[in-house]
Amino acid sequence: MSTTTARDLADPAPAKPTPAAPRRGLRGSRTLNFWLFTGPFLIGLALFVYVPIGWSLYLSFFEARFTVTPEKFTGFANYTYMLTNPDFVGSLGTFTVFAAFIVPTTWALSLGLALLVNRLRFLRGFFRSVFFLPTACSYVAAALIWKMSIFSGVRFGLMNTVLDWFGVENIAWLADPSPPWYWVVIVSARLWLQSGFYMILFLAALQNIPGELYEAAAIDGAKPGWQTFRHITLPQLRATSTAVVLLLLIAAYQAFDEFFNLLSKTTWGRPPLVELYYTALGENQDYGAGSAGAVILTVLICAVTLLQGKFLGFGKGEGTT
């Protein structure tokens, strides 16, 4: 529209004026338009994504406490500190346990719900909405309901009330790490929050399975139920299943909200991001060590994503982060 903005954003274009000039009109206007359209996004991407990554690489090699313009170069000291820090290494263990619980359970529950809803003839939309509704809640809201009501460690918590009917003693769900009941709280909260979302993905995939397959199977004598599920539905859902597992893993890796709110002020059950939060923004404000931790986590997640892509056959741009 206005040529002034266009020229500002088209910064890189004037660097090579010669190739654009001879073919006048089209090529020139394409280049200009390309930068006009992508300019705002790319500037922001550079400033708020690439610069922070670069800066954190830089900080990770310095002693940077309470300052972001450090002077004391310390080489790999921050890295060795983080990698030998039992809290940080422990947080990776916490993530592993969490992923081992949450990935299979969410996968199974969301697939189960999708199968149920897909079979319904009446009230299908209603039930779909019910299972989907928790997606509207934030992790903070869910953590609050879980901590203050369902899994409240005192007598009037819902779970303890129900257990009391069966004569079971009160359980301190979150306040006591042994036995680690807090996993029940954390996993059930996330299950409630995200199963409906993945159910939608499975539903869409289920509806894309051609009906002829089931007809052919029936003719071949396959019994409806387990046999058709095992030999037709499940293989047909393979692509969606692997995508869901990958998404679940990445989401688990970034878990923060519910851990932070459910287990505030405790020293157990800290996943990597919570640990980083306390390292970099806690009392010590150790940006150097925090940055080193962020770099380590980034490298890990890149490695996992690439490995998964290799083994599960994800092509570029299949739309799964």
Added chain:
Amino acid sequence: MTVTVPRARESAPPRPVRRHGSVLGNAGLYLATGIAAFLFLVPFYLLVRNALSTDAEITGEHWKFFPTDLQWGNIGALFDDSSVPFARSLLNSTVVAVLHTAGVLLVCSLAGYALARIPYRHANKVFYAVLGTLMVPTAVTFVPSFVLVSSLGWVDSYRGLIVPGLFSGFTCFLFRQYFLGFPKELEEAARVDGLGYWGAYWRVVVPNSLNFFAAIATITFINGWNSFLWPLVIGQDPSAWTVQVALSSYMTNQTVVFHQIFMATAISILPLLFVFLFLQRWLVQGIAQTGIKG
């Protein structure tokens, strides 16, 4: 995508197999679904019950199914309490979620369109620069991002809350994929009418893509409203808290007032329930199309 979904739905019911499923089987199906639905609704029940009870009823000796007198006064009490600036946090969340959504749509759709449709020699290199950022989840880089934003002096400001989150490589990628499938004929017609790329984009491409924009907008708004980590890091002063940070602070308050906490949570969820009830079509479409939140 939009083409496959309706067609799939027509061919969907593989029902003939199931027709001899007995009445008993159907009852079992509805029983299982019903129990699951009941369990999914329990937290909502607790939320409403506790929000409208007195604390004595919540903590009473025997479980009270529902308060005898609904305590609507709890709403007023919540806003009167000055220890947590709840009204301010609602305002902050509204501003942040709305501007976040508008900004993401504008910036990412323009870039996505250019990557899909404007031929330029180095477009591929630019595209890879965008794809590369998908490898690094933004949540993991919150430490360096905070360092940057704080050195810009943007802590405790709307700018700091909103701007860094606008440049989503993933949303840009989604727009590119969508525009790759946008009918070329429409743009060519616009070109014949003498419109340039910019004019064609605003007069032809955007008006014909409103469904897709609505789907992305719904998901982006929900994520903006519900996000917690970044607002927690940036909102150091209570006046800059979003509603999620305010809720979190209720939990760590010295004195716990149960009905207050639950009323605050209920109110914080209301806008999104509205989105769910009235925009579910776009939301479901958006999820099916994108396969991911944010």
